[in-house]
Amino acid sequence: MVRSGTLILSVAARLLLPLQLLFSVFLLLRGHDEPGGGFIAGLVASGAFTLYFFAYGRGALSKMLKVSPRDLVAMGLLFGVLSTLPAWWMGEPFFTSQWWTIPVIDFKASTPLIFDIGVYLAVVGSVLTAITALVDTDHADDSRD
Amino acid sequence: MQLAILAGFVVAGLAPLLHRGFGARTPLLMAMLPAAFAVWLASLWPVLADGESLLLEWAWVPGLDITLTFLIDGLSWLFAMLITVIGTLVLVYAGEYLKGECDLPRFLVVITAFMMSMLGLVLADNLVALFVFWELTSITSYLLIGFHHTDPVARKSAQQGLFVTVGGGLALLAGFVMLAQAGDSWSLAVLNERGGQLTGHELYTPMLLCILIGAFTKSAQFPFHFWLPNAMAAPTPVSAYLHSATMVKAGVYLLARLHPALGGTELWEVTLSLVGAVTMLTGAFLAIRSINIKLLLAYSTVMALGTLTMLLGLGTEGALVAFVVFLLAHSLYKGALFMVAGIVDHETGTKDVTAMGGLRRVMPRTAVVACVASLSLAGLPPLLGFLGKELMLKSVLAADHYGGLILLLAFTGAFLTLAVATIVLLKPFFGPRVETPKTPHEAPAGMLVGPALLAALSLLFGLAPGTLDTLVEVTVNGLGAVEANVHLALWHGINLPLLLSMASLVLGLLVFRYWDGVRRRLAWLDPLIHRGPERGYEKLMAGMVWVAEWQTRCLQNGYVRNYLVMTLLVLLGLVGHALLVRHPLDIEMSIDAYFHEVVVAGLMIAGALAACVMRSRLAAVAAVGIMGFSIALIFVLFSAPDLAITQLLVETLTVVLLVLVLFRLPRFATLSAPAERWRDLVVAGSFGTLMTLLMLSVLNGERLPRISDYMVANSQPLAHGHNIVNVILVDFRALDTLGEMFVLALAAIGVHAMLRFHAAEYDAGHGQSGRRGNNG
Numbered sequence: 001m002v003r004s005g006t007l008i009l010s011v012a013a014r015l016l017l018p019l020q021l022l023f024s025v026f027l028l029l030r031g032h033d034e035p036g037g038g039f040i041a042g043l044v045a046s047g048a049f050t051l052y053f054f055a056y057g058r059g060a061l062s063k064m065l066k067v068s069p070r071d072l073v074a075m076g077l078l079f080g081v082l083s084t085l086p087a088w089w090m091g092e093p094f095f096t097s098q099w100w101t102i103p104v105i106d107f108k109a110s111t112p113l114i115f116d117i118g119v120y121l122a123v124v125g126s127v128l129t130a131i132t133a134l135v136d137t138d139h140a141d142d143s144r145d
Numbered sequence: 146m147q148l149a150i151l152a153g154f155v156v157a158g159l160a161p162l163l164h165r166g167f168g169a170r171t172p173l174l175m176a177m178l179p180a181a182f183a184v185w186l187a188s189l190w191p192v193l194a195d196g197e198s199l200l201l202e203w204a205w206v207p208g209l210d211i212t213l214t215f216l217i218d219g220l221s222w223l224f225a226m227l228i229t230v231i232g233t234l235v236l237v238y239a240g241e242y243l244k245g246e247c248d249l250p251r252f253l254v255v256i257t258a259f260m261m262s263m264l265g266l267v268l269a270d271n272l273v274a275l276f277v278f279w280e281l282t283s284i285t286s287y288l289l290i291g292f293h294h295t296d297p298v299a300r301k302s303a304q305q306g307l308f309v310t311v312g313g314g315l316a317l318l319a320g321f322v323m324l325a326q327a328g329d330s331w332s333l334a335v336l337n338e339r340g341g342q343l344t345g346h347e348l349y350t351p352m353l354l355c356i357l358i359g360a361f362t363k364s365a366q367f368p369f370h371f372w373l374p375n376a377m378a379a380p381t382p383v384s385a386y387l388h389s390a391t392m393v394k395a396g397v398y399l400l401a402r403l404h405p406a407l408g409g410t411e412l413w414e415v416t417l418s419l420v421g422a423v424t425m426l427t428g429a430f431l432a433i434r435s436i437n438i439k440l441l442l443a444y445s446t447v448m449a450l451g452t453l454t455m456l457l458g459l460g461t462e463g464a465l466v467a468f469v470v471f472l473l474a475h476s477l478y479k480g481a482l483f484m485v486a487g488i489v490d491h492e493t494g495t496k497d498v499t500a501m502g503g504l505r506r507v508m509p510r511t512a513v514v515a516c517v518a519s520l521s522l523a524g525l526p527p528l529l530g531f532l533g534k535e536l537m538l539k540s541v542l543a544a545d546h547y548g549g550l551i552l553l554l555a556f557t558g559a560f561l562t563l564a565v566a567t568i569v570l571l572k573p574f575f576g577p578r579v580e581t582p583k584t585p586h587e588a589p590a591g592m593l594v595g596p597a598l599l600a601a602l603s604l605l606f607g608l609a610p611g612t613l614d615t616l617v618e619v620t621v622n623g624l625g626a627v628e629a630n631v632h633l634a635l636w637h638g639i640n641l642p643l644l645l646s647m648a649s650l651v652l653g654l655l656v657f658r659y660w661d662g663v664r665r666r667l668a669w670l671d672p673l674i675h676r677g678p679e680r681g682y683e684k685l686m687a688g689m690v691w692v693a694e695w696q697t698r699c700l701q702n703g704y705v706r707n708y709l710v711m712t713l714l715v716l717l718g719l720v721g722h723a724l725l726v727r728h729p730l731d732i733e734m735s736i737d738a739y740f741h742e743v744v745v746a747g748l749m750i751a752g753a754l755a756a757c758v759m760r761s762r763l764a765a766v767a768a769v770g771i772m773g774f775s776i777a778l779i780f781v782l783f784s785a786p787d788l789a790i791t792q793l794l795v796e797t798l799t800v801v802l803l804v805l806v807l808f809r810l811p812r813f814a815t816l817s818a819p820a821e822r823w824r825d826l827v828v829a830g831s832f833g834t835l836m837t838l839l840m841l842s843v844l845n846g847e848r849l850p851r852i853s854d855y856m857v858a859n860s861q862p863l864a865h866g867h868n869i870v871n872v873i874l875v876d877f878r879a880l881d882t883l884g885e886m887f888v889l890a891l892a893a894i895g896v897h898a899m900l901r902f903h904a905a906e907y908d909a910g911h912g913q914s915g916r917r918g919n920n921g
Contacts, residue, residue: 036787037868038874047794050798070897074890076890099865108865122886122890130802130893
């Protein structure tokens with residue numbers, strides 16, 4: 001069902017994808033203080049990938065992503081669990097947030113941010129898994145039709 | 146220490162890697178782990194000998210009073226020592242026994258993990274931690290029993306062991322919760338000081354019964370004894386470990402551990418001593434019916450576990466001393482005997498004791514070890530087993546409740562055990578040489594060192610029981626007999642226990658002499674035994690499957706609308722009940738809205754109505770979309786930008802997903818009867834009403850202090866974030882979010898699996914014609 005779409009869609013997808021991804025990272029990073037956060041950013045990124053996917057198809061998406069969407073889910077979970085470790089190391093209760101300031105760029109790094117990256121990846125992975133699975137079944141049908 | 150145990154689990158996981166590097170020597174390498182633990186425990190002994198106990202604190206979930214604190218007193222020290230020492234020997238033995246087995250790395254992983262779980266179990270001070278380790282032993286022992294996973298019998302036995310012990314584990318959890326409620330603490334050390342408060346508590350009876358079910362299932366007490374002999378499907382090193390010092394002793398350990406807290410009441414004494422005595426007799430009786438050497442030993446383990454439970458039930462100081470000595474004696478000789486059984490099986494190729502004989506000439510060293518260990522099992526002097534049996538008989542003679550009955554059961558158990566010991570020793574090793582499937586040779590040193598050491602300890606402790614005085618005294622202190630002053634000796638003069646011992650010797654030898662006849666005479670009991678508790682277990686399992694099938698047919702018949710109706714009805718019932726019955730409903734309605742708010746609300750209503758009546762799917766999706774976007778608008782109007790963005794994005798992606806799905810659906814058709822649609826209308830309408838009432842009553846009554854005030858006040862100072870929604874998600878409530886991430890991942894895997902495998906099935910099986918119909 002999903003084939004290379006119209007010219008407008010193809011060009012738009014190609015141009016929009018970097019912008020959307022940039023925007024999603026922006027949302028992710030500022031999420032702690034302003035509207036945004038891992039979940040929303042993940043949805044934006046999934047939207048970007050979905051658009052690209054509709055324009056160029058499954059093969060192009062996998063080629064660009066390099067990893068399977070299911071691995072993204074696993075990586076998201078891994079980040080989520082990893083973010084609990086620093087507190088453990090510091091001898092504080094489970095999931096106590098830890099904050100560090102990175103000197104030169106004056107950036108506030110923290111375990112909630114790591115956790116949020118985990119949320120981001122899990123959301124992107126789940127949405128893309130569902131969408132690619134749906135389309136793959138279509139392909140299985142198409143090949144016989 | 147805690148870190149060492151957790152690291153032990155990691156080391157267990159590394160076993161396959163080590164195996165790649167060290168090959169057949171890996172078991173020896175892995176044996177260093179329990180050996181190191183044993184050395185460390187031994188270094189603690191001077192502290193314990195002074196009567197001190199150690200509390201190694203470790204916070205885990207402080208908010209819930211859950212800790213990983215370890216309590217090392219005499220009792221846990223003794224158990225931990227047995228676990229580590231026998232564990233070391235079993236690993237050495239297994240290296241030889243499983244030589245050439247391609248699954249050796251897997252075995253090492255599981256048995257090491259089991260060892261660590263078992264250590265955690267006996268060292269844990271916190272009930273929750275103990276329970277976690279308890280369940281870990283159940284799971285790892287399941288993997289060990291089912292080690293030969295291609296064999297259906299092994300799989301079935303493993304599953305049975307798992308169901309019985311985990312089923313008991315559930316009861317145990319309930320018992321622990323009640324125990325913690327009644328004692329107002331999750332710490333065993335604290336609970337053991339609050340014995341009076343606990344035994345007098347109104348929850349005492351249910352809590353004790355639940356805990357007993359947990360302990361009895363684990364320790365294979367009657368009527369749960371049937372899983373233990375079935376577990377003999379495991380490789381022999383596993384049996385030697387699980388059934389001598391570890392798994393089945395966990396239940397006994399728990400009872401001993403809780404003895405100061407829960408013991409001393411009539412309920413405790415009667416239940417434990419009777420169940421223990423009946424188990425003793427059952428085990429000993431079933432043992433003499435068997436001809437399989439491992440089964441003989443397994444049933445005699447059941448008997449020994451019964452003895453230990455009974456002694457705890459008697460609860461006098463003498464009984465507690467007997468408990469400790471018998472426990473130690475049993476661990477030593479049973480570990481040795483199982484390993485000998487493994488050697489015999491390994492060398493002759495059969496487990497049938499009637500099909501072997503005269504092995505002492507070809508394997509003299511094994512025969513000596515077997516001799517010492519089985520004499521200890523028989524309870525003959527000068528071995529530690531004798532001491533254990535004497536002390537046991539002495540405390541039975543002093544029993545308060547049902548003394549005569551218990552004495553009868555214990556005495557019968559004792560002489561039948563003696564018969565078992567004689568069978569296990571004499572049948573394979575003495576008498577004329579019998580041809581066996583394999584030609585036997587003397588066992589390699591790696592297999593002999595373990596049983597030899599254990600047998601030597603049995604003999605040594607038997608000859609010099611004074612060396613155990615301090616250990617027994619310290620352990621008994623942990624059991625609640627604080628003033629105990631122990632002097633063990635082999636010879637107590639001619640007294641009643643000794644006479645009973647001699648009588649049991651004569652009777653036991655008679656049973657051995659006429660063993661074949663006895664077995665034949667008992668054959669008529671077979672159908673009866675066949676209808677025993679194991680049959681009950683099978684019936685229960687079959688019933689469970691039946692109920693599961695029935696309820697799946699009723700509740701989960703594959704139609705989404707049906708799931709929806711069920712879910713909504715259950716919610717309606719529960720929430721509606723809570724709302725209407727628990728709280729007085731007071732609702733004030735005041736419609737005070739701006740014009741634009743009314744417009745948005747109107748849009749939503751219009752969207753919902755349109756979605757219901759549309760006869761085209763695409764239009765219905767669009768109508769639902771209108772509703773979704775209106776909700777987003779509402780969020781914007783009431784200044785919740787995060788929610789609005791999320792809602793918008795979710796709406797967009799939903800449309801994408803729906804379009805993908807819609808494309809595959811068959812032509813729109815009305816499938817439900819009018820009556821069904823009326824029913825759906827009623828369900829949907831009442832659910833809507835319920836939600837409205839719920840919202841109104843939440844808005845109206847300030848029944849609970851608002852949690853959002855806390856979040857607003859603390860978001861910046863505690864979590865360094867201005868966006869409260871995000872702070873709640875990733876900091877205040879991060880654990881919930883983590884759980885949701887896992888749910889999301891599961892959902893994604895589910896979608897993937899359903900769609901992909903579905904498609905693969907079509908590719909493989911069905912032709913093109915059936916496809917469209919099924920897709921609908």
